[in-house]
Amino acid sequence: MRRSKLHRYTVLTAALAGVSVTALTATTAGAATTAGASKTIKLAAGDDTYVSSTRTGAVFGTEAKLVTGKLGTEVKTSFLKFAVPAGTKVASARLTLTAQAKATGQLSVRKVQDTSWAEGKLTGAKTPALGSVLATVTPYAGSFSIDLGKSVTGGGTYAFALTSTAAAMRFNSAEAKTGAPVLEVTTEGDASPPVTPAPVKPAGTCTTGDKLVPTCGVLWGAAAGGFTDAPRDQALKDWEKLSGRTSTIFHTYHKGDEVFPTKAEIAMTADAANPRVLLTNWKIAYGSTWAKVAKGEQDKRIDAFAARAKAYGKKFFLAINHEPENDVVAKAGSGFEAKDFAAMYRHTIERLRAKGVTNVVNVMAYMGNEKWMAQSWWKDLWPGDDIVDWMGLDSYVSAEKGYYHYGNFASLLDRAPTGGGQGFYDWATTKHAAKPIMVAEWGAYHRVGKVADKSPVYQNVLPELAKRPNIKAIVYFDTAKDDEGDRDISINSSAASLASFKKLAADPIFKVKLG
Numbered sequence: 001m002r003r004s005k006l007h008r009y010t011v012l013t014a015a016l017a018g019v020s021v022t023a024l025t026a027t028t029a030g031a032a033t034t035a036g037a038s039k040t041i042k043l044a045a046g047d048d049t050y051v052s053s054t055r056t057g058a059v060f061g062t063e064a065k066l067v068t069g070k071l072g073t074e075v076k077t078s079f080l081k082f083a084v085p086a087g088t089k090v091a092s093a094r095l096t097l098t099a100q101a102k103a104t105g106q107l108s109v110r111k112v113q114d115t116s117w118a119e120g121k122l123t124g125a126k127t128p129a130l131g132s133v134l135a136t137v138t139p140y141a142g143s144f145s146i147d148l149g150k151s152v153t154g155g156g157t158y159a160f161a162l163t164s165t166a167a168a169m170r171f172n173s174a175e176a177k178t179g180a181p182v183l184e185v186t187t188e189g190d191a192s193p194p195v196t197p198a199p200v201k202p203a204g205t206c207t208t209g210d211k212l213v214p215t216c217g218v219l220w221g222a223a224a225g226g227f228t229d230a231p232r233d234q235a236l237k238d239w240e241k242l243s244g245r246t247s248t249i250f251h252t253y254h255k256g257d258e259v260f261p262t263k264a265e266i267a268m269t270a271d272a273a274n275p276r277v278l279l280t281n282w283k284i285a286y287g288s289t290w291a292k293v294a295k296g297e298q299d300k301r302i303d304a305f306a307a308r309a310k311a312y313g314k315k316f317f318l319a320i321n322h323e324p325e326n327d328v329v330a331k332a333g334s335g336f337e338a339k340d341f342a343a344m345y346r347h348t349i350e351r352l353r354a355k356g357v358t359n360v361v362n363v364m365a366y367m368g369n370e371k372w373m374a375q376s377w378w379k380d381l382w383p384g385d386d387i388v389d390w391m392g393l394d395s396y397v398s399a400e401k402g403y404y405h406y407g408n409f410a411s412l413l414d415r416a417p418t419g420g421g422q423g424f425y426d427w428a429t430t431k432h433a434a435k436p437i438m439v440a441e442w443g444a445y446h447r448v449g450k451v452a453d454k455s456p457v458y459q460n461v462l463p464e465l466a467k468r469p470n471i472k473a474i475v476y477f478d479t480a481k482d483d484e485g486d487r488d489i490s491i492n493s494s495a496a497s498l499a500s501f502k503k504l505a506a507d508p509i510f511k512v513k514l515g
Contacts, residue, residue, distance in 0.1 A: 349387050
């Protein structure tokens with residue numbers, strides 16, 4: 001823990017079909033849908049930008065436009081990337097664009113196999129290879145859609161390029177106030193991501209898969225004994241007795257050259273009577289900088305961890321430098337710029353993979369504070385869809401009315417940037433829709449000595465989880481005093497709070513078997 005609208009997939013009444021280019025018209029239905037009906041989900045571009053053949057070092061990722069075609073001797077090409085939620089069964093897909101003026105020539109949409117690029121780094125000097133032409137149209141001013149047929153086949157990340165040999169044409173980008181690019185995916189029957197809560201399967205049928213994503217239900221976890229000298233393993237066991245449920249996720253913290261998984265962590269995750277999976281946070285750049293790690297100056301540290309991870313054998317979650325926003329030094333050459341974090345994260349995961357580590361499931365854990373979300377560099381922290389396995393959020397609310405961040409479980413998910421914009425859940429499920437979300441730290445607090453009932457926060461958890469299918473894990477951070485000694489985040493600060501939390505913990509949605 002550090003100081004410092006509900007997203008719903010749009011459901012259309014019918015699939016958009018027909019000719020290559022159609023005016024964008026659709027009637028939005030209510031949130032609930034009829035079982036078996038096809039539906040259309042609208043996905044915003046996670047990254048979009050354009051590159052220039054003459055200004056090869058320029059980056060245009062923050063502009064409110066996409067440009068494609070010729071301007072004198074200069075040729076411009078636009079790139080877009082979308083994340084389709086895992087498990088989606090796709091019947092068809094359409095790309096919707098908004099042209100700023102009528103075009104005089106044809107526009108081609110081409111497949112891009114490489115999805116590792118990011119809008120904040122892509123330049124004309126190094127662009128992804130362009131694949132086959134998927135569609136060719138003549139744009140007109142305003143919104144129009146392009147039939148991509150079967151180009152989108154299921155859940156995953158898809159990238160496209162817009163090319164033209166005609167005069168330059170301009171379209172609104174994701175940074176524009178209106179008319180941003182949208183990928184509309186029509187699903188087959190009930191295969192789309194649930195808009196209303198999916199039926200709860202019988203107890204015992206939910207299991208974790210290859211990336212520890214549960215087939216149903218939500219993983220339950222905790223970090224106990226925070227900011228105390230209590231051994232984390234014993235603190236968690238005591239917390240489990242208090243709450244009434246084994247914590248499937250055991251959250252711990254490490255830095256630098258500390259040797260982990262520790263003996264205690266190995267023992268806790270080897271307890272057959274109380275199955276647990278490890279979630280450990282590692283500040284790999286401790287005593288160094290993000291930039292130096294990215295350059296390979298801590299490869300010995302990474303390689304030592306790789307050997308221990310392989311010896312451990314079991315799958316486990318690894319959060320690399322959680323809450324990086326609070327550590328950013330937005331000054332060129334500091335070694336702690338947001339771009340340095342992304343490079344450090346990418347280098348670490350790529351090196352672990354190169355060393356044959358297959359049991360690490362990594363979590364990119366954002367702080368989700370409105371101050372940081374409003375920073376121009378906030379999006380630059382993202383290491384890439386091809387690198388990150390889970391998206392994480394560390395967020396807390398006050399149960400003390402009138403105190404800082406007073407609210408409920410929904411408000412810690414929807415906290416929006418200072419000045420307005422998408423809350424974290426909305427941002428995560430539109431920009432990186434294919435990624436499962438872990439609330440890697442959460443809790444309800446009041447000031448020490450000013451006891452407030454936390455029940456309203458705890459009672460809000462299950463209704464919100466039912467509305468938000470991308471959340472696959474929640475991990476409570478329990479401590480009677482935070483890092484500054486003035487906030488109580490414990491579940492038993494009052495009898496009413498504990499009773500409410502125990503009722504939450506007992507819900508069968510958290511009964512997930514580790515696969």
